[in-house]
Amino acid sequence: MLEKITVGEKNLANYRPMVLTEDQIIDEIMALGAELRGIRLCHINSTPYGGGVAELLYSCIPLLNDAGITADWRIISGNEPFFKVTKNFHNALQGAEYWLSAEEKEAYIKCNSENARHLDSNYDIIIVNDPQPAALRHFSNSQQTKWIWRCHIDTSNPNQDVWQFLKPYVEEYDGAVFTLEQYVPANLRIPWVEAIVPAIDPTSPKNRGLPVRQCVDFLPDMGIDANRPLAVQVSRFDPWKDPFGVIEAYRMAKKEIQGLQLALIGSLASDDPEGTQLLEKVEAVAEDDPDLFVFYNLSDIEINVFQRASNIIIQKSLREGFGLTVSEALWKSTPVVGGKVGGIPRQMGGELAELLVGSVEECTERIVTLLQNRALARELGAKGKERVQREFLITRLVRDELRLIKKAMLE
Numbered sequence: 001m002l003e004k005i006t007v008g009e010k011n012l013a014n015y016r017p018m019v020l021t022e023d024q025i026i027d028e029i030m031a032l033g034a035e036l037r038g039i040r041l042c043h044i045n046s047t048p049y050g051g052g053v054a055e056l057l058y059s060c061i062p063l064l065n066d067a068g069i070t071a072d073w074r075i076i077s078g079n080e081p082f083f084k085v086t087k088n089f090h091n092a093l094q095g096a097e098y099w100l101s102a103e104e105k106e107a108y109i110k111c112n113s114e115n116a117r118h119l120d121s122n123y124d125i126i127i128v129n130d131p132q133p134a135a136l137r138h139f140s141n142s143q144q145t146k147w148i149w150r151c152h153i154d155t156s157n158p159n160q161d162v163w164q165f166l167k168p169y170v171e172e173y174d175g176a177v178f179t180l181e182q183y184v185p186a187n188l189r190i191p192w193v194e195a196i197v198p199a200i201d202p203t204s205p206k207n208r209g210l211p212v213r214q215c216v217d218f219l220p221d222m223g224i225d226a227n228r229p230l231a232v233q234v235s236r237f238d239p240w241k242d243p244f245g246v247i248e249a250y251r252m253a254k255k256e257i258q259g260l261q262l263a264l265i266g267s268l269a270s271d272d273p274e275g276t277q278l279l280e281k282v283e284a285v286a287e288d289d290p291d292l293f294v295f296y297n298l299s300d301i302e303i304n305v306f307q308r309a310s311n312i313i314i315q316k317s318l319r320e321g322f323g324l325t326v327s328e329a330l331w332k333s334t335p336v337v338g339g340k341v342g343g344i345p346r347q348m349g350g351e352l353a354e355l356l357v358g359s360v361e362e363c364t365e366r367i368v369t370l371l372q373n374r375a376l377a378r379e380l381g382a383k384g385k386e387r388v389q390r391e392f393l394i395t396r397l398v399r400d401e402l403r404l405i406k407k408a409m410l411e
């Protein structure tokens, strides 16, 4: 059997005070859950921690269970060569140049076929997340199960070598879900495609409210001067998150914002072998700068504190499926300077669009503007919180997923 991830319990009723008062979303979730009671769902991905997918599943799975369906989360197992290949797939599907070798195809197929042998065939519906386990459906013989491929990355302009290899596997699914409509690759032949944006869990250790005192005391404990301005980027150590671009922008901004500090906070996911190498490079660059901090594998509460205690959050991605870190920061009313790519503009509409950047120079300029104008920063932070409350809380995602399950089961 594929390893099952334990997620604990969550109670939908606790979310009522957080969603908009006029919103009937919890009632709709309960009604859909009652309709679908008894359905057995399994989400499959490749890592229990690090990155956005794990973050989503930790909250969605217990909430789906609370709504009345039986939801499990399982992960595939793979060795380092497999995860090297799939990390290359991940980059290539977001548009990086890449030549896929016969050995790499073989490593991918071998791992997926082995994992498929350990699949429980009693599920009514299986949602496979991202490219790593995409060929599971091909190698599985569970005929009664509905299969959905859930793609979290920007596949609008995929490397053709990799996409042509994966496409036939994806086309065996009953349906596919992408984060944005524009990510659906051209010529994908599949019965149906949906676009669903992710969301954040306001009750999780990452996002729940914290005592102000805890935030104030925390920064000095981490070696940071709480009396000087601080900018933070929270991201896996990944070239698409552009850590060196962030450092450059910080250095340029520091010419105008005296005493500016930058913290780059990252995690090392088990399915991301590239991360360690990039972390080492970032640490080498940071070595001579006492105001440039690099932290990794912090706890969720520590990330929460950083997202609250920082004056601004930067998410200067060059490609980004969605960018949960943006909604996480905005929920805490912290303004975000974000890359004008992928799912970031979707989260930063209205006045927040002013803070979208396409270059190091623009990033520098927005950092300086926000740090020189605290009233504006506060106003944009508050606007951000409203947007998240309206569109990007986990209850909306659970509702969308239940609608999706209903649709798939009725087909």
Ligand code: UDP
Residues within 6 Å of the ligand: 050, 051, 052, 053, 055, 206, 234, 235, 236, 265, 266, 267, 268, 296, 297, 298, 300, 303, 321, 322, 323, 324, 325, 326, 328
């Ligand atoms: N994250 C974390 N610790 C870190 C770096 C990231 O917990 O050191 C979390 C972050 O808070 C967010 C998720 O990992 O919840 C990253 O999701 P996002 O959609 O921003 O990017 P992805 O990693 O999926 O590309």
